[in-house]
Structure formats: structure tokens, C-alpha cells
Amino acid sequence: MAKVLTSQAEDFPRWYQDVVSKAQLAENGPAKGQQVIRPTGFALWERMVDELDERIKETGTENASFPLLIPESYFAKEADHVEGFAPEVWMVTHGGGKELEEKLAVRPTSEAIIGEYMAKWTKSYRDLPLLLNQWANVMRYELRTRLFLRSSEFLWQEGHTAHASYEDAHAFTLRILHDVYADFMENVLAVPVLRGIKTVDERFAGALNTFCVEAFMRDNKALQMGTSHELGQNFSKAFNIQFQGEDGQQHLAWTTSWGTSTRMVGGLIMCHGDDSGLRVPPNLAPVQAHVMVVKDSDEVHAEAERIHAALKAAGVRAKLDLRGDVAFGRRAVDAELKGYPVRIEIGPRDLKEGQATIARRIAGTKEPVALDGVVKAVEAALEEDQKALFDEALDRRVSATREVATLAEAVEVAQTGLARVPWSAVGVEGEAEAAKSGVTVRCLQREDGSVPDTLEEEGLVAYLARAY
């Protein structure tokens, strides 16, 4: 098949750009760092939204919508928050042809406006927990941008919750990490993730603790796929989020925030893509089975339509391509690029033999299947290949991980892999040292791989890598 992409081995960043462009996933927008997400890319995001939204709602969280523009004065209320975000803000100064009395920031994140409303809505312990989420666009001024991975505007969900106690807030932060984020990423995206806690340096501006899920890309760099922040009472103090407790006294609430974004599309591409293009895990794929006619004929069209209908009836997300007038090779290359899991090819020769050809993007096989066995074969392939993709990614990460004892070794390993090293051997100073070599501490875990409650725990281990 004709080579349409730069190979990963040759130039990974260029391979990435090629996939994004040639699979028609996204393009640059007119202004700095903007992105246009095209239908093929957006369909991936839509499926992510569906799956995540379902899991978010299962936690009892409800969706809402808060304003895009945040008065500058709101940011000033939480000192660390404003310090962290002020340099990245896009600012609206005029409306309706006149200069505004107060400048409005295009939200880089919404703690500073949602906090204001939480304070209004939280009167009694009976109002808690208050569990909110919004699907929204946010903007951050970025100097170096890359489609999906780092852009001045991106789409995301941001959860914001208020709780009556530290324990409840803490547990909820971790519930989001495990039951929503990690579950979605591992079981739908087929992307294995490390779950851990961020160092002070990598923590969200204004948070007590930031928990994260980190994935490992095919170029041996890490990608932060999502974060869940325990905000303690920092924002409650700043925005006066108080409630009357069961004891009749006023208390400050404990808040959390957590987010995942269109960045995950970039992670999906770099975790699973190969030299022929994207490989989309079946559980995510907007198109799981792509029914293609090889050449036009009435019989071929009729059979393709029958198979397409049978797949849909079986609950498979199927797409029908009857464009026999477009060269088959060109369509096949495009299908490989877009990476939908299963392709069912039907041509006059297949029909004569009473079969269709099933090409599996993930297994890489291409085999004839009897016409009446197509649906079953597709279902089996989807299940197998979901697992295969996850196992492959996990194997790659495990093989690239080295257990080391010193900072120097960790930095060395992290140039081309993932270093696991006692946090005591790194520390805040070692972290700054590693940064000089382009290596960061991705997260800290307990020795047994579980997520620590705080950075103060003894005996933590650190994962170091280069990262996006």
C-alpha cells in the first residue's frame, strides 16, 4: 500500500502531524494556537464525551453551564490561582463598541466563577455534596502549540464539587480518578494509565493535591490524560463557600475540581497509531465496522446494504461505503488512516464465493468469512482487538519502564523510557535538576502502585519521563 505518512521511526512529531492532517482530524485555526476539529476528529471526541458523561452522571454529578467570561476581580480572590493563570489569560476589553468597565477573562478554567455560585447555593449541610460539571471551551495563551495536545482553545469537561468534610471531598477526588477517568481510559480508549499524585511543582494553581492519570506514548514520552484536584478550603475561603452544619455552626466547604479535554484525542493517536495511521479502539470507535464495496454492481450493493443493516441491528456502529466509482485502493488507504477497527470488503468475486473479506486494522489480518458469519466474526474481532490494543500498549509501557535507585539513572532512563525511582532519591531539588534535561516527575505512587493520600506519605516512588 502506498506510503502516505512519514514513519514513526523517522520523525515521530511529523508522523503525528501527518496523521492529524491526512486522516482529516484537525487543522490550525487563523489565530495563534487555535484549532479546527474536523468531523472525523470530532466524532472521536463525541464518543469520548458520551462515555465520560455517562460515568460522570453515575457519580451523581449534574451538568450545568457557567459564563465564558470571568470578571478580572474574581481571579484575584485566590492568590495562587491568579498567579498561576494570569499569564495565560485572553482578555475581553470591549463589548458593543465600547470599552468595558471591568475587563473580562476568557475562562482558562472556571473555579473563579463557579466558586461564586457555590457560595450562593450552599446554605446547609443538606445542600452538600454539590456535584457540578460542565462541558465547555476554555482558552489559555500558549507559545508553542500542537493540535489536540496544546492549543490556545480546547474543549473539555470541568467538574466542580463542594463537600461537608475533608474526607468526603478527598474520597470524591479519588472516585473521579479511578471510576471515571481511569475506567474510561483503560476500558474505552484502551490506554493504560498510571494513577498517582503530582508533585508541588506540577500541582494545579490553588490546589491542596492534584491526582492524575498519565499515559505512555509510542515515542516513549508521557502524556497527562486527566487530573483531579483536591482544593481543600482554599477556594472556600476565597469565595466564602460556607454552610450551616448539623451542629448549627457555619463551616467552610471542601471543594474539588477535575478535568479531561480534547488533549485525549492526541493521546489516543500517539498511544495506538502506527505507520498506516490511527488505530481506534473498538469500544470508542464512532465507526466500528466499515462496509465497503470493492466495485459497483447491483448484487454487491444489495449484499453490502444487507450486511450493514445486520451489523446495525446487532448494535455495531457500522458505516456503509457504496462509492464503487472511487478507486478501491484510495478508499482503503483512507480507511487505514482513519483507523476504524474492522473493514468488510465486498466485491463481485467475493459474492461468487459466498463470502466477504474482513480486514482488521488492529490485528492486521485480512481473511475471507462466509456471508452468513460476518456479524459474528465482526463482534468477535471487536472484542479481541479492544483487548489486544490495551495489552500492546501496556506491554510497551512495561518494557520501557526501568526501576532505578538514583536521580542520575532516572534521568538517563527517562530519555527513552519511564524511570521508577524512590521519591527520596529525587525530591524537590532533584526534580528541578531533572527538568534541565527535559525530564519531569509524572506522578508519585506508593510502593505497591496505589495512589497516596498526600505528598507527605513515606516511601513514595516517582515516575520520571519526558512528557508532552
Next chain:
Amino acid sequence: MAKVLTSQAEDFPRWYQDVVSKAQLAENGPAKGQQVIRPTGFALWERMVDELDERIKETGTENASFPLLIPESYFAKEADHVEGFAPEVWMVTHGGGKELEEKLAVRPTSEAIIGEYMAKWTKSYRDLPLLLNQWANVMRYELRTRLFLRSSEFLWQEGHTAHASYEDAHAFTLRILHDVYADFMENVLAVPVLRGIKTVDERFAGALNTFCVEAFMRDNKALQMGTSHELGQNFSKAFNIQFQGEDGQQHLAWTTSWGTSTRMVGGLIMCHGDDSGLRVPPNLAPVQAHVMVVKDSDEVHAEAERIHAALKAAGVRAKLDLRGDVAFGRRAVDAELKGYPVRIEIGPRDLKEGQATIARRIAGTKEPVALDGVVKAVEAALEEDQKALFDEALDRRVSATREVATLAEAVEVAQTGLARVPWSAVGVEGEAEAAKSGVTVRCLQREDGSVPDTLEEEGLVAYLARAY
């Protein structure tokens, strides 16, 4: 039941504000005309999005995402468009602490940026039709704002399509009007709509023709619920959207755009709400059946849970309220306010009789039903009440409509109803005259009620009303 709302007869605008506030649908944001949509209100919008998105996709349209900020120079490309929208624009002048080289407008609508990309993507007639839609937030500077109905920021979908011929573009504009918008509004929202064409004065800035769906509110004012614009070649010329035709020559494409917004939530409230609050049509309702315990007891809880599960298993969107410790009256008032169609009340006395009480928000009835008949009774009620709500709204509009012959009569009727008058008796000058009395031409239809292809058709009739 305690009166919690201003009555509609007493003060309709205040009744509206009361419903929005007390049913916890939305609140004002901090800056001018902003709105915060709370979970109860947002759940209505989410259901609208689901239903509309399904219909939009059935037309072959695909979702995408374009940047929020549009370079000022893009607007200048289509003269009427910039003239219409420039006064309403919110402007970003700074990013990352520095003044931008070119000001960026927060999109008031996206023709001016999507046109730029359509030009890139449309090379051959094979690329057409190009059918795109985005779900997005937009901002327009407004002096007088009202939650949901007119706000500086709102959520909407905007469709943008390019076609090879006038005929194809025209047909698609009307397909959206009928099969997507009117179908959704009448069959899901239970809001009867007039379908017609807008006058030059009410037309979208830059369009050839604007088609619309207009609804009639309980205070006898009209509300524009959605518009579908035939843009001709105006934007193709401005943005150079060309394609190579089957004839090998370059041609300008024919484009359309169409939108519906969170404004529909306001329309829903004002079309169906009564003095006890909102009444949500069953086909829309995020909660169709609200299972409430009257008082706490193990048996009551167990039975409520059983009924809730049975309803869900039958495909009913059901919610369970086990808060027997909160006064039943308070919860019942809240349920009426939020207007979910069916309430199933279960108390110890009901259980003893082997029954539950079904309260229907739309029919206004409250009757005992045997426990094993609850699911069937709920399903029947939902179907009946969807129809009842539509019929009621249609009857109201029909009763409020008067057929008249002159402009003077039309303006008179339109003070408290809907006037139907020959367009020849009004005309552009009559339209300006009517505006002085706060009356506008909502749309033009053919004599037989069908939608004209252009304003130039003979014998059109006009609907005049006061409007939001």
C-alpha cells in the same frame, strides 16, 4: 397548595422570572447579560441537544468545532454580515499579557470563520454537499437581556452547509426547517410552530432568504424558535468558496446556515408553564416519572425502589426521591415547579391499599392506581399528556389568531393575539408603521399555509404579533 409564583394573569414577565428562579433553571451571571444555567435547566437543554442532534445527523450533517475567536478582518469580507453583527461583538484585544496584533471577535455566529475553511475543503463537486454543524457558545452584546430569551452569551447549534446548486441549497434549507426544527419542536417540545419566510427587515445579515419557525406564547406574544438561512452565493463570493464542477469549470458554491439555541428553553417555559410552574412535555422530560415516598418506612422505600426499577426497565426516564425526612408538601411544590409529567406518590396508607397515587402535571389529575398497574398507567399518561399539551398550545394559538384585511386591523389584533393579513396590505412601509406599535411581521406564508420559496411570490399572507 401554597402559592409560590406570581400568577401569569397578574404579571407575566414576573411569573417567568419566578419560574426560572424558583424551579432553579438559571441565574444571572456576574457580567452584563450573562447566564448561569443550573442543573434543572441544563437537563432540559441536554435533552433538546440529544433530540436535535439525532435529527441533524439523519440529514447527513456531521459535527465539527471551529474557533471561538474570529479575526476582525474575516468579518469585513461579507459587507452585510459585518454591518449586521459588528455592533454586537465582544472583542478580545489582549492575550498572554500582551496586546494582540489583530483584534479577535468572540463569535456572534460563525459564517465568517467556517466560510474560510469551506473554501479550503471544497475543491470538486464530489466534495459537495459539505454538511457541517457545531454545538457552541456564542456572544452578542445586548442592552436588554432576559434569562434564556436574550442573553449576551447563549448555547446553540449552528449548521453550515455548501452545495453545488441553488436548488440543492434551497431544498436543504427547507429540509432543516421541516424535518429537523419543526419536527423536533412539535413532536418533542409539543410546541406548535408557524413555518414561513422572514421579511427583508427580519432577515439574517448576509442572507438571501431566512426561513423560520415561530411559536406562540401564553402571553400572546410570538417567539422565534429557530431560523434556516439560504445564503445564496454571498458568502461564497466573500470567502471564495469555489469548486470544480462536472463540467470542469470553477463555480461558486451555494451555502446555508441554520440555528436553534437555549432560547428554546424560554419558549418551552412560556408556551406550557402555568401558575404552579413549568410543565415539561413527556417526550422531552429528563425526568418523566418522579417516584416519591410520602413518608419513610422500610416497606415504602422497598416499594418505591421496585417501581422506580420497573419504570426504568420499561424505558421510562424515572427519578427516585426517598427523602421522607423532608416535608412532603415542600417536595410536591418543588415537583410541580419543575413540571415533570408524572409523579408517583407512595406512602404507608397507599401500601396498605395495594396502590400508589399518580399525579399528572399536565392533566392535573391525581388518582390511585394498583401497584402492579403503575408502569402501564405511567406509559399511557405520558403518551396522552404529550398530545394534550400540544393540542392545548395549538388551540390557544388558533383561538388567538384573527384573519384581517388591513394593516390597522392587524396592528390592533396583534396587541393581544396573532393577526393574519395579506402581505400586500402591509408591505415594507406597513411593517415599519407596525413597528411603532411594537408589532412585527413574524413570517410570511402562502395562502394555503405552506412556505414560499422567496419573498417575490404573489399572494403571500403575513402573521403579525408582538414578539420576544
